[in-house]
Amino acid sequence: MRIIRDYSFVTDQDRGAAAAIGNFDGVHLGHQSVIDLTRAIAKEKGVPLGIMSFEPHPRQFFAPKSSAFRLMSAEARAHRLEKLGVERLYELPFNATLSALSPKDFAAKVIRDGLGLNHIVVGADFCFGQGRKGDIEDLIRFGADMGFGVTVAELLHGDKGEVSSTAIRDALAEGRPRDAQAMLGHWHRMDGEVIGGDQRGRELGYPTANMSIDGLHQPKMGVYAVLIDVLDGPHKGNYHGAASLGVRPMFGENKPNLETFIFDFKGDLYGTPISVGLVEYLRPEAKFDSLEALIRQMDTDCAKARDLLAAL
CATH class of the missing domain: 2.40.30.30 (Riboflavin kinase-like)
Incomplete structure (x- = not known):
């Protein structure tokens, strides 16, 4: 797996991937279903399987003094994604410059011009751009105009409700590691x-x-x-x-x-x-x-x- 940390300097071999976008904290079953969907699209198109994520987590950037919340470090996340067959990890620095991009500029400067992504997959609750003003409809419209495909993955639900990093944190905080495992797909x-x-x-x-x-x-x-x-x-x-x-x-x-x-x-x-x-x-x-x-x-x-x- 190749890790790319600057969307301004991307080699030809790292462009053109089909990539899922998200924070992927924990790489839980919901994340894995999105990755599986992206893998199928990448295989169909004959392009690398990618993940676009952010470091630090946007929540850390906006609230640096908040209590620790991450389920895994960036290194552990990369290790887990590699085990799942991800070929390109676009681990973009989340900073003032990136957070200030409008939804349209994010689509143009990062997705199209910077990474040259062929197709992207996002969750149904995905928001992007300055102030999280961009939504799924915006993304689909930008993709049609700028030449990249967009697929929206449905949120995954388990026996106890929606599978999410928040629900996993709650289970761990309450001393229920087996419930966390049921949502993570791993300990x-x-x-x-x-x-x-x-x-x-x-x-x-x-x-x-x-x-x-x-x-x-x-x-x-x-x-x-x-x-x-x-x-x-x-x-x-x-x-x-x-x-x-x-x-x-x-x-x-x-x-x-x-x-x-x-x-x-x-x-x-x-x-x-x-x-x-x-x-x-x-x-x-x-x-x-x-x-x-x-x-x-x-x-x-x-x-x-x-x-x-x-x-x-």
């Missing part, structure tokens, strides 16, 4: 490099791979049964484990992070990229009367997580 994953910690887990007999969750939507704090993918290095592979997401109340005031104990694992993962999938919420964080009580609870947590993950 919700938190990706990042293993960072150094206080090594208290090692002292307790539970060494953990620690990860920052800065910039990501925060699921309900507590202990989870998890699936771990070590993405690179000599220990690359898939593992089971238990993870604590939170502030570690036994040890004072701490910044929230994710601490993952990998079952039956020995090795150094510092600096290694890993992906932790949340499978089952086991319990909330708690402050225990003693370290011995904490260790007994960790023993119970891990035994329960082993049984749950073995049944998958």
Whole structure:
């Protein structure tokens, strides 16, 4: 997959794609249905399959001090899109210049002249241009005038209603990772490099791979049964484990992070990229009367997580 980050400098090999437009946060089943529709159009036309997205997310641009809401980082999103067969990712910088384009200028300068897209696919609720003034009817009209096709994908609904990033965030915030999985089509994953910690887990007999969750939507704090993918290095592979997401109340005031104990694992993962999938919420964080009580609870947590993950 090729990633293009500037619509002003696009090579001939990266022009002419059929591309779906959206933020694709989480790459959930609704997003995947739009990608499947775009794939069919790209195949029919004999052109590359593309995605046009934005970095940072427009919500981050307009409200930089708002609480973290993203389900995945740009790197994790790109990795997921590549797995789905996307050939061109147009990850455009969302800045003052782009946000100030009128709907017509966005269609002309970005879609037609900049990226030279052959066809675009958007969701039924798509709006674009300065102040989100452009709607589907505008886009179809611009496409007819400017020479690109437009297909509108219907919103996907599941058993619990519309599949959306907002609904997934709600499920995670309430400690319902299986409901989130039903909308995502995959376990919700938190990706990042293993960072150094206080090594208290090692002292307790539970060494953990620690990860920052800065910039990501925060699921309900507590202990989870998890699936771990070590993405690179000599220990690359898939593992089971238990993870604590939170502030570690036994040890004072701490910044929230994710601490993952990998079952039956020995090795150094510092600096290694890993992906932790949340499978089952086991319990909330708690402050225990003693370290011995904490260790007994960790023993119970891990035994329960082993049984749950073995049944998958």
